Amino acid sequence: MAVSPEPARGTDAARESRRGAKRIPRRAAAGRRSFTSTLKALDALAASGAQVSVRIDDLDRGSAVLVGDDFLSLPIAGLGVVPLLVEVAAQFEAGTLDPLEIVDRAGLEPVTVSGLWQHLKAPALPLSDIAVLAASAGDALAANALLSRVGLPAVRGRVEQLGLSRSALMDSFRDVRGPDDAPHVALGSTREYAQLFASLVNSEAVSPGVSAQVAEWLSRDHDLSLVGTSTGLDPFAHDNDEHGLLFINKTGRAPGIRTEAGVLAGPRAGVAYALFVCFDDLSIAHRLRAHDAFRTLGVELMEYVF
Template sequence: MRSQTEWSILAVEADTGEVLIESDPDLLLPTASVGKVFLLHHLAELLDEDESLGRLLLRKDSVEPVADSGLWQHLDVPALTLNDCARLVGAVSDNLATNVLLDHVGLAPVQAVASRLAPGGSMLNDSVRDVRTPEDPPTLSLGCAADWVAYFRTPHPTVLSWLAPATDLSMVSSAFGLDPLAHTGPVPTDLANRLQVWSKTGTDDGVRAEVGLLDVAGRRAAYAVICRFEGEVVPVLGQMRAYGTLLLDVLQGG
């Protein structure tokens, strides 16, 4: 029987690999939307081969409607470029854009990317579903901190560009004092420090996860904080913020 709260946590200095924070980094846990990064990485590699693919128009009615996170479901525009769909996934974890992109490229190639990049077993299991039946994968994605820190030590630059405007700063990043709607460039924290973060979060019932890269005055840390829990979410968010505060303090030389 599992405990009520399980954590997989790791933060390392990106350049040196020095471990800054660590707790059960190889534990695989549900990560909700975090696994969408594998889709973004696959798209980035396709664009490396043919950048014109980014201008391809994809229609929102090519898949069934899906609710929850995202903006496209609320917009009139019937089609967006592949690049803009990826931007929506990076910025607001857009579920409809995710499914449109998966419908276009296929789930299997994305899972092949995950198998190549994540030896610890992190995986995008499925497209986004409003309702999961017993025949469906039980969770959108699985992940462990070790896999995600390894990825964000050397992330694809195009993926970082899509993640830069990510608006969900409710977890680890809540400690960084950033404007959720305007933080795509370095933000002065004082005369000596400039701060920038690229992150992807995942939210589901009993799941909170954030993975990413934090830069403070040129010193970078790849980090991942993943939690599966029972009960109230507020204490979990408070602990995630505490890990963010600790990470920021370490990078600032504390």
């Protein structure tokens, strides 16, 4: 994995001096932090044959902190629903889609790979609740319901509008992929997904209203088992942290695939990040080694923002 170090800070330091003394401690603190342990973990994964891609951007400075093969388009599993959520929120805002429209799951092809709706008694839900399930619980059936309602061409158009040239939502979720199906749900690059999450928190994804809606859905994500482990947040209630920590994320999981992108912000800094790992899922040890790399990144991200 080719890794580019953080850019030199000479010009940044001069700009910060002009902005005022209140900004200097934050930059100085952030500048002392590194991602040495993360690099070691990712290098070990790459040496074992895994495909690894990582991108971390400082939200305040608008510059890259860590870059490693961030241009690669890799399979990202459930993380690919984020552009779908953007399209749904955009149609809600435009009035072309009713948030209270009821969708009955009986009209959908059954899929059991992940999620809660398949286990609920309610056979039909409004689109707004379905979006919450897709964002917070990685619900494959809910994501398929949204996709069936807005259509894959609309999502592909939104992906293009968002400037995601190396990313694509390719198909719905399926229990079994046949020879005529797309090989993966979605592809993406860490560069584009870090930038997408940055645009969400900066109110730049389609519109401030759409950005806020998608960020709200993602702030309910229950999967804090990878990067989120190091935040110490409650997986089921972390949208208003008493210590001022902002964390929104989305993960993707499939056999041999672990991906995550998000935003983490604390009192000293804020970052948008993405880490994708594709590995041979030959044993629990192989899987745990991939998970450990995400958790190592989480620790060093916390050090950076605090």
